[in-house]
Amino acid sequence: MPNKNYSAQKNHPIEVSNEIKNNIYTERYKYILEKIKFLDGLMQKNFSVYFKFTLAICTALSASLVMIIEDKISLDTVNLLIELLFLLEVAASLLIIAITVANIRTWFDYRDDEINFLNKIKCDLNRKKPTIEGLFRWSETYLIIISTFIGLVSILGFFCSEMIITNIGN
Structure with missing residues (x-):
């Protein structure tokens, strides 16, 4: 049976003291910073x-x-094995690239949340919205570049596996 008092409360917001608001703001900011720190550490684990x-x-x-x-x-047998290993490496490279791009996207979202939150509570910590300009300062960029290079070399290895085996076997 629905609570009649709940429907009355839904239309009339509850007054919250400034102390409770400040605690909520503090906890929200801690949460955002914790997620940003988690994403920073995640790149190292993925690498x-x-x-x-x-x-x-x-x-x-x-x-x-x-x-x-x-x-x-x-x-x-070796040709099949080498082709499968190269394909496995291509799949791993694609996966790590996708995960890294998703982490970057999520990091941007949390940084936007942080900036919007600080603006909402009128707290100027001189934090700027994230931009793509700092791309070459991010370790994620280099992980994507390395993964792309390894993936491309693996694709080349897949298509040239017979030539590799023939030259090694001789």
């Missing part, structure tokens, strides 16, 4: 995981090439 994954792919590629040289595996 670490991507680096380890890429290193594992390179190790598997090296092991495959050593197996060819030592004649421990057929050329067809």
Whole structure:
């Protein structure tokens, strides 16, 4: 059964003291800063995981090439393995690029929230709205560049895998 008092309260906002408002503002600002700090740390974690994954792919590629040289595996099997490893690396590169772009977008949203919030409470901390001008100061930019380069090299490796195997096998 619906509460009749609730419908009456819905039309008439409750008066809140300045102390409660200030506490709410403080908690909201802490929340926004916490999310911004979380996103900053997330890039380092993503880079670490991507680096380890890429290193594992390179190790598997090296092991495959050593197996060819030592004649421990057929050329067809190694070709398939190398193509799959290159495709896996392309997928990882695309994933890390998408995650990084999403993190940048989210960071922009939280910074906009921070600026709007500070303006709303008329608090000037000399914070400016984020712009794309600082692009080359962000470590995310370099992660995207490196991931793109590795992805493109992997695509090239996928299409040239037979040539790679033929030249290594000889």
